[in-house]
Each structure stands twice: as C-alpha cells, then as structure tokens.
Amino acid sequence: xxxxxxxxxxxxxxxxxxxxxxxxxxxxxxxxxxxxxxxxxxxxxxxxxxxxxxxxxxxxxxxxxxxxxxxxxxxxxxxxxxxxxxxxxxxxxxxxxxxxxxxxxxxxxxxxxxxxxxxxxxxxxxxxxxxxxxxxxxxxxxxxxxxxxxxxxxxxxxxxxxxxxxxxxxxxxxxxxxxxxxxxxxxxxxxxxxxxxxxxxxxxxxxxxxxxxxxxxxxxxxxxxxxxxxxxxxxxxxxxxxxxxxxxxxxxxxxxxxxxxxxxxxxxxxxxxxxxxxxxxxxxxxxxxxxxxxxxxxxxxxxxxxxxxxxxxxxxxxxxxxxxxxxxxxxxxxxxxxxxxxxxxxxxxxxxxxxxxxxxxxxxxxxxxxxxxxxxxxxxxxxxxxxxxxxxxxxxxxxxxxxxxxxxxxxxxxxxxxxxxxxxxxxxxxxxxxxxxxxxxxxxxxxxxxxxxxxxxxxxxxxxxxxxxxxxxxxxxxxxxxxxxxxxxxxxxxxxxxxxxxxxxxxxxxxxxxxxxxxxxxxxxxxxxxxxxxxxxxxxxxxxxxxxxxxxxxxxxxxxxxxxxxxxxxxxxxxxxxxxxxxxxxxxxxxxxxxxxxxxxxxxxxxxxxxxx
Numbered sequence: 031x032x033x034x035x036x037x038x039x040x041x042x043x044x045x046x047x048x049x050x051x052x053x054x055x056x057x058x059x060x061x062x063x064x065x066x067x068x069x070x071x072x073x074x075x076x077x078x079x080x081x082x083x084x085x086x087x088x089x090x091x092x093x094x095x096x097x098x099x100x101x102x103x104x105x106x107x108x109x110x111x112x113x114x115x116x117x118x119x120x121x122x123x124x125x126x127x128x129x130x131x132x133x134x135x136x137x138x139x140x141x142x143x144x145x146x147x148x149x150x151x152x153x154x155x156x157x158x159x160x161x162x163x164x165x166x167x168x169x170x171x172x173x174x175x176x177x178x179x180x181x182x183x184x185x186x187x188x189x190x191x192x193x194x195x196x197x198x199x200x201x202x203x204x205x206x207x208x209x210x211x212x213x214x215x216x217x218x219x220x221x222x223x224x225x226x227x228x229x230x231x232x233x234x235x236x237x238x239x240x241x242x243x244x245x246x247x248x249x250x251x252x253x254x255x256x257x258x259x260x261x262x263x264x265x266x267x268x269x270x271x272x273x274x275x276x277x278x279x280x281x282x283x284x285x286x287x288x289x290x291x292x293x294x295x296x297x298x299x300x301x302x303x304x305x306x307x308x309x310x311x312x313x314x315x316x317x318x319x320x321x322x323x324x325x326x327x328x329x330x331x332x333x334x335x336x337x338x339x340x341x342x343x344x345x346x347x348x349x350x351x352x353x354x355x356x357x358x359x360x361x362x363x364x365x366x367x368x369x370x371x372x373x374x375x376x377x378x379x380x381x382x383x384x385x386x387x388x389x390x391x392x393x394x395x396x397x398x399x400x401x402x403x404x405x406x407x408x409x410x411x412x413x414x415x416x417x418x419x420x421x422x423x424x425x426x427x428x429x430x431x432x433x434x435x436x437x438x439x440x441x442x443x444x445x446x447x448x449x450x451x452x453x454x455x456x457x458x459x460x461x462x463x464x465x466x467x468x469x470x471x472x473x474x475x476x477x478x479x480x481x482x483x484x485x486x487x488x489x490x491x492x493x494x495x496x497x498x499x500x501x502x503x504x505x506x507x508x509x510x511x512x513x514x515x516x517x518x519x520x521x522x523x524x525x526x527x528x529x530x531x532x533x534x535x536x537x538x539x540x541x542x543x544x545x546x547x548x549x550x551x552x553x554x555x556x557x558x559x560x561x562x563x564x565x566x567x568x569x570x571x572x573x574x575x576x577x578x579x580x581x582x583x584x585x586x587x588x589x590x591x592x593x594x595x596x597x598x599x600x601x602x603x604x605x606x607x608x609x610x611x612x613x614x615x616x617x618x619x620x621x622x623x624x625x626x627x628x629x630x631x632x633x634x635x636x637x638x639x640x641x642x643x
Contacts, residue, residue: 052114054078054086055106059122061093061136065289069209070121073174073217077119080224086117095137096149101599103156117170118156121214123289124175126203127321129188130154133175134289143181143302146289147317155628157192158472158495168257171197174214176206176288177252181299181321191254193469198234199252200287207287208249214287215241215249256469303327312338410451412504415464417638419451420565427518428525430585431620438620439584444514446592452511452519453637455556455567456484456575462496470499474630482555484568486635490576490603490627493636500638511639513579513622514592516606520569520619522562527618528570529562534614540571543614553610570617573635574605574625581624602626609633 058074060067071092078090087109091102110116123134132150139149157171171191177199191197200207200216208215219241223233238251299322306314315331315338322328410419430441460481465471472495474487488496490510497508511519522529530538536545540554547554557567569575580600582588589595602624608616611633625634 052086052116053089053106053109054081054117054119055089055091055102056081056119057091057094057099057102057122059093059120059134059136062123062134062138063136065123067122067209067287068285069212069214069217070174070287072212073121073209073214074119076213076221077121077172077217080221081117084224093136096135096151097599099133099135099151100601104599113167115167115169117172119172119174121174121217121287123287124173124177124207125150125180125288126177126188127179127181131173131177131188131199133173143305143317143321146180147320148313154472155491157195157197158491167194169195171195172216172220173197174200174207174209174216174287176286177201177203178206178288179204180289181302188254191256193256196234196253196255196257198238199254200249202250202252205250208245209285209287215245216251219251299325299327310338409454412506413500415461416500416504417453417455417457417461419638419640420454421449421451421642422446422515422519422564423449425518425523427521429514429517429620431527431618434618434620435622437583437622440586441620442585442588444518444590444592446515446518449642450511450515450639451642452515452566452639454561454565456573456635456637457488457496458556459483459485461485462488465496465499468499468503470502471495479552480555484553484556484573484635486553486573486632487630488576488635489630490625492630493576496636497638506640508638508640510576510578510636512592512594513577513604513606514589515639516569516575516577517619518592519564519566520562520607522564522566522569524563527620529619530560534617538570539608539614539617540568540610541608541612541614541617542610544571544617548610550611569607570619571608571610571612573607574609574623574631574633575607576634576636577604577606579604600627605634 056074056078058070058072060070074090074092078088081088089102089106089109091098094102106116106118120133122136123138125132125134127147131153132147133153133156134146134150137149139146153173178201188203198216198220200214209217219237220234223237226233234253238253242250302318302321303325306318309315312335315335318325318331319328319335325331410421411417412419424446426443426445428441429444430438432439432441458481459479462471462474462485463481466473472492474485474492493510497510500506500508520529526532528534528538534544538544538559540548540559542548542550547558553572556572559568559571561567562569578594578596580595580597581602581604582595603626605623605625606621608621625631
C-alpha cells in the first residue's frame, strides 16, 4: 500500500472542478437469486447522493440484469460523448478469472458455473468504449466487489487500464471484498474521503491504507491509474450523516461480495464438469478450460471442443433464412458463434462462367443516377498512421435485392446526398497496431500477423475505439460507414449483382471458392484484388466489415436516406461483404448479416469512413 499511496499522490482520480455536464453511472446489485447481498443497493444510493452534491449528473440503477446493465452502459457512453468527466461505480458480486474481472448482473447463473462465466460482464468490455473520449477527460471507476476466483485458480495482475483512467478496486487480485451492517467497507471509505475534500489522489490512497489497517489486513484495496500525473482537488462538501458513512469494519460481522462455491475448490470443479459433460456446445467446454486450464478434465474438454467444431455444418450447404438463425451467446473468452446461413449454392465459381438465364438471374435494379461532379477515387490520407481513403461521389442507387435473402428485401432507391470518403482497404494489422502502441486500442489476436494483412478479430466496440483515436490524432471526424454508404461504395458505381458484373468470376474476390490467391489460414494481404469503380479493394470477401447500423431482419421501415439505422440499446450490429473463409454465395454487394457488438471473431474487421470537408 505504501507504493500505491505514493503513486496515487501523484496520479489523482479527478481533474478540474466538477461541471454540470460531468456524468456518473451508479449500479447497486444485491438481489441475486442464490446469494443475495444486503448492502449494494444502499451503497449505490449513498454514492449517488454524494456525487450529486459534487455536481455530477447521476444515472442510478438498482438490481440490473445483464440486459439492463448493457442498456445502462450504453446510455452512459452516449452521455460521455458530450465531454466532461465520467465516473462508474458498481457494488455487487464480482470475481477475477485469470486477468479478467467480471461483474455479475442479478440474473447471473451462479448455480451453474458455465452460465456464471457467460452471463457476467467483462470489465474490459465496459472500459474500452469509455477510453479516448473528447478532450482526454479523466475517468474514475470504483468497484466494490470481490476479485477472488471461485474456481480456485490463482489470479493474475491486471494489465494497465486505458489512458486517462483510474480504477479503485475494493480488493487486490485474488482477494475478497467485504461489507457489514448493510454497507460495503470500500464504499464507506470512499464516502469518508469524499466528505473530507482536498486532493483526490491523496484522499483515495489514504482511504485505502486506512481500510487495510481498520480491517486488520482482511481487505486491502487496490488502485490502478493511467492519469499521467494529473492532480486536482476534489470539491469539498458537507460531511455526510453518520448513517450514510456506515460503521467501522471491526464493528460488525463481515459478509463477502464474491460468489462462494458451496463445496471445496476440488468439489466445485466436479460440479462444473457435471453441469456440462453432456453438452453439445463447444462454448461450455471452452468456459471450463477458462476456469480450469490445467484441470482434471482439461484434456477431455479440449478434445470435445475440437470434435464439436469439426462436426459443425459448413455454411454453404443450404439457404435457411437469416432471420431464423440467431448466433448463440459466445463463450466469454473467445466467441465461436457460427457464421451466417448460406445463400444460393448456384453461386459457386465455374471454370468459365456462363451467363445466367433470365429466369435464374435476379432482376437488374435500375441504373444508378449519375453521380455528382466530385472526382471519385482521389487519395486522402490525414495523418501518417491513417488509412488511405478514396473519395466517393454523391449519387443514387438501388439498395438490397428482391431476389435474394429475405434480410435484403425490399430493395429500395436511395440517394447519397453528399460525397464522403472511405478506406481503400480494410484497416490493416499495422494500422491497428499503431493504435495499440498509442495505448488507445486493445491488443487482439490478429495483431501478431503480418502488418499488411487486414486486421481481424475486431468487435464493433473495438472499431469504435479505433475511430475515436483516429479522429483525435488526425483532427478529422472518422467513423464507421453507414450500411447504405457501404453498399453504395461496394457497388462501385454499378447496378449489377457484383461490382464487376452479374456473374461470379475467378480472381475477383478473396473467398474460399473465388480462386487464387487464397489460403485457409488467413486472408490475402490488403489490396491484393482489383479495385472497383471507386478505387476500393476487397469490398467482397477478405473480412466481414462492421458498419454503424443496428441489425434489422429486413429493410422494412428503414430510413429513406443514407443515415445509419440506429435504435436504443442496440446489441447486434450489421456486418457486410463476406470473408475469405466463406463461399462465393456471400460475395454479392447486397449480402448482409449480424453479430453481437461486443464479440470478436477472426473473420470480422472494418474499414473507416468520414465526411468530406
């Protein structure tokens, strides 16, 4: 604690006097079905009252399930975009598995260990979208939850948080957090520090040291900071009433804020295995391996994962409707949800493509309206680390297809009212790693690949972090393209099924049935295939590409213009274009599917866009 106190003396939790636009999200979860907690709801109310006196706009929530926590976080992130400082407080059950800190919603399946891992919210997924906000405003995170591991394995030291952030944990890795008399010890210590006023870093360090001493070493808070030596006073405020501050840790019998197994660690592993041993889902065995990487059933679990994945049906064997196949909830560590349903098998690439008959060929949409006078294809690069963009002119086109998958219907005429710019290629490994090295983006599996490959294993949330960082370093308003912009750009100024024509041809796209160059292990280097009419490479194949829009199962009631189709509490986002591991039937410009915004998959990447000046 001495070293941490010195660190926190130099790195304060809050910067600048509070303003009305500063926002705090406060969550207290206590109504768990198996192991209810008496204090978190009361804690959350006391913290919310104290923060309101500090000038925060407070979003207070009690006893949220997983969906409710995601909605609350979505609203919090939206409010943060206006600027100002942010504070996130959570009281409830928590745990640490490896380096992952997991916060439990009240509907977490604590009785079934595999469900416990799947239902929990990963702290990294909570923090990353909050990083890189306008003006580099600081972010304070307060967690009154345990960091021990109910599966018995030792905890690892957490990596540094994103830039401009301080995280105040109630306990060190691998240890428990406690409460008594209906209040968490760490919450009471924080409230006393807040009431005293003064330098925030010194106050939090002092609160942590005092709690460690008062609890006789039973609880030792842990602090992490990337605030770059900032220090600022915390606005003083009237002392809180004694009832709000709670009692000393020594005055009452403690209770834990972590999930306790009913039996020994050895017996709990058997309970875990018994709950999944007959499962037909690879994600259940992956959850077991995450909890017990060297467990007694680890070899059998790995074998079953390999067998289940090998037995998974190839996506090109049929054409079920996209609206009937929902991806299952991914395993917590690495999502392995099935890819989209197959489209028409007749799209396989012939050695010498013959024209399709009029009956088999989709009806050709009207020819596009002549684009604006803005020159298409002009190179734009806003900074040395920025992707090269191509200028795409304004114009009109028919979006979707009435002769293909139901999700692509009804086809409709849209106008791109203003020119915009979009990446010539998908964001590459080298470009992603520039953001990683700057401390803004997470390190993902694909960052170890060749620098000229497109960067996969990227979630929609990850892509949002990247475009915010790119906007900061370039001074330009980067974003993901809207779905309408993406399809307009993918068509390259044409109206045919593929940008090159109505029929598939070899060597035109990077897919499993599209001819060379192709290998199963990885997509081809970015830009390996011919550019379309707007100078854009790999819009078909290579990687599925995230766009800004929420997923809808058809275009019914879609916006009449090219803006993103958004809605509140959006969990699934649209991906476009197919990947190198998919068949030729995924290559038409109208192809679309969905994926959970927080999930990473090796076949998912993105390209950036921005409005033209």
